[in-house]
Each structure stands twice: as structure tokens, then as C-alpha cells.
Amino acid sequence: MNILIVEDEKLAVRKLTKLLEETAPEFNVRGITPSIAATVEWIAENRADGRPEPDIIFLDIELADGQSFEIFNRIQIRSTVIFTTSYDEYALQAFKVNSIDYLLKPVQQEDLQRAIRKYYDLTAGKTAPAAQVDLEAILKTLHLQAPVPDYRKRFLVKQGARLLSVETSEIAYFYIDNGLTFFKNHQGQKFVVDYKMDELDGFLDPSRFFRVNRALIVTHQCVVQMQPYYNHRLALTLHPALDKETIVSRERAHDFKIWMGK
Structure with a gap:
């Protein structure tokens, strides 16, 4: 089982990696990327080399170069995505509504186990496939405004x-x-x-x-x-x-x- 971790906090990476080793030793962390740009590059190079897609991407929302939702605009994501976030429980209803799983930071082992069980249920066909990521609905429910990039004019x-x-x-x-x-x-x-x-x-x-x-x-x-x-x-x-x-x-x-x- 191949994993990509997208996270810019080294401590959070170490903790998640350790929890994965304890909870799901069959998971192999294939890559760790700290930013939107690095993630897009990693996925593109991995795909160009003919290597299999990650089975799961653990994706932090707030990265050094912006919100990770931008990754979906830059490259097609074919993996199951589990968001990691510091948003409160009320706001996180957005992820449930859109059939997206999440881990509230700091990540707890029981939450990770729940997310992994959900992944296995999905891949085994026990539950309905996850809906396409609806970024606009997520941002609206989280009461966020997608930043309007100040592109050079x-x-x-x-x-x-x-x-x-x-x-x-x-x-x-x-x-x-x-x-x-x-x-x-x-x-x-x-x-x-x-x-x-x-x-x-x-x-x-x-x-x-x-x-x-x-x-x-x-x-x-x-x-x-x-x-x-x-x-x-x-x-x-x-x-x-x-x-x-x-x-x-x-x-x-x-x-x-x-x-x-x-």
C-alpha cells in the first residue's frame, strides 16, 4: 500500500509516519512533499516514470505556498485523499457532506484507524465510492474564501x-x-x-x-x-x-x- 504525505510541518510528518507504522504496517510511505509545487512535481514525475499512483494521499490543507486545494487545479488526482487539518469539528462537516475523510490535527491513533477502515471499506466495495472533490462546497461550508491569486498583469x-x-x-x-x-x-x-x-x-x-x-x-x-x-x-x-x-x-x-x- 503506497502512501504520499503532503505536509510542511516536520513534527507532524514524524508523528503521522510513526502512527502509520503502528496502525498499518502494510503502508509504505513512498514520498513526503512540503508544498503545492513540490506535490504537483512529485505526482507528475511519478506518473511519467510509470510508477503506480499512491493508494492514499494524506493532504494537509494549509501549506507554505497556499491551500492544498490548488493541487487539484494543477494536476489530476487519482488517489484516495484524506485531509489533515486544524479546523474545528463544526467546520469539518464539509468533508463529511462531500464524502471526504479527514484527520483533525494533532492526529490521534483512533482517528487514523477510522480513516483506514473507511479506505478499506471503499476499496472492498462495502460503501459507496467517494464523490468527486467539490472544492467550492468545501470552501463555502468552511466559511473560507478561496484566495484570489494576484497574478502578474x-x-x-x-x-x-x-x-x-x-x-x-x-x-x-x-x-x-x-x-x-x-x-x-x-x-x-x-x-x-x-x-x-x-x-x-x-x-x-x-x-x-x-x-x-x-x-x-x-x-x-x-x-x-x-x-x-x-x-x-x-x-x-x-x-x-x-x-x-x-x-x-x-x-x-x-x-x-x-x-x-x-
Whole structure:
């Protein structure tokens, strides 16, 4: 039985791991991730390598880089999810209503045993399958407001002696060339930006921008064509044209195809 623990508190990780060893020694903790970004990357790489999905993901709600509900927006989750949370019992009715199990922190052994029994009942067909995660209903019942991300709306760039403010809607893609980060607008004009790709990946709207590999972030509008490429990758044709190899990495290819269909 393979387990993924998503938790940013080391003490909570140690306690949950110890309780799992005592309560369900057949469980094998395959991975521990502390953030939304690390979890999405772990799942994508695990899937790309052809390894089995975790049977259960123990998912803390509050992570260092946001609420873990964002993970469901970034990648398809195929595992059973058990949330761990510090919310009070009244608020946690949201999880019961949506057929989602939870562990109230600090996790107690009897609660863990209950959650594991529920998992085995589900997999044995003794109870109805869990409903699809209804994030909106959960957030409403918990009296939370899903944070509205403050995605970057424009960039200030140089053009000769002038400074231009370019809206993100005018940008076709970002790329790296000789260690510098550039973007091209839809007319093919090239501008340098003083950000690394990891920084851009963090404050660009993921519904409009997708990082296909370490050196390229694209928009829907710039992708003219995509074709299968060896080793389960994808080759892209972009407009405006880019005089570089434009390949979607193997671990991102599946999610890229889903993103392109949205």
C-alpha cells in the first residue's frame, strides 16, 4: 500500500509516519512533499516514470505556498485523499457532506484507524465510492474564501532608451537564451525580463501560461501545432516562431494536453 504525505510541518510528518507504522504496517510511505509545487512535481514525475499512483494521499490543507486545494487545479488526482487539518469539528462537516475523510490535527491513533477502515471499506466495495472533490462546497461550508491569486498583469521592459509597460495578454511566450529570460509578444517583438523561470512560473496565471520545460513557458495562442515526439514527449510549433527546440518534457506532456483542451 503506497502512501504520499503532503505536509510542511516536520513534527507532524514524524508523528503521522510513526502512527502509520503502528496502525498499518502494510503502508509504505513512498514520498513526503512540503508544498503545492513540490506535490504537483512529485505526482507528475511519478506518473511519467510509470510508477503506480499512491493508494492514499494524506493532504494537509494549509501549506507554505497556499491551500492544498490548488493541487487539484494543477494536476489530476487519482488517489484516495484524506485531509489533515486544524479546523474545528463544526467546520469539518464539509468533508463529511462531500464524502471526504479527514484527520483533525494533532492526529490521534483512533482517528487514523477510522480513516483506514473507511479506505478499506471503499476499496472492498462495502460503501459507496467517494464523490468527486467539490472544492467550492468545501470552501463555502468552511466559511473560507478561496484566495484570489494576484497574478502578474504586466511587465515593465526596456526598448532602447524607453520603458514600456506590456500587458501579459500581449505576451506569446517566455524563453531562456544564453542565460537570459526573454518574452516575445504576438507580433514577434523580443524583450528581456529580469526574472528567472521559476519566478515567472510562480506569478503567471496557470490558466493562461504553461511551463512546458525548464526553458519555455507558452500561452494557448502561440501553439500552432503539437506532434508526438520520442520518449513520450511533444514537439510544438509556435507563432511567432522560436529558433530553438520547443519540446514538452515527458513529465509535463499529459498535463499539457489537458491544459490545451481547456
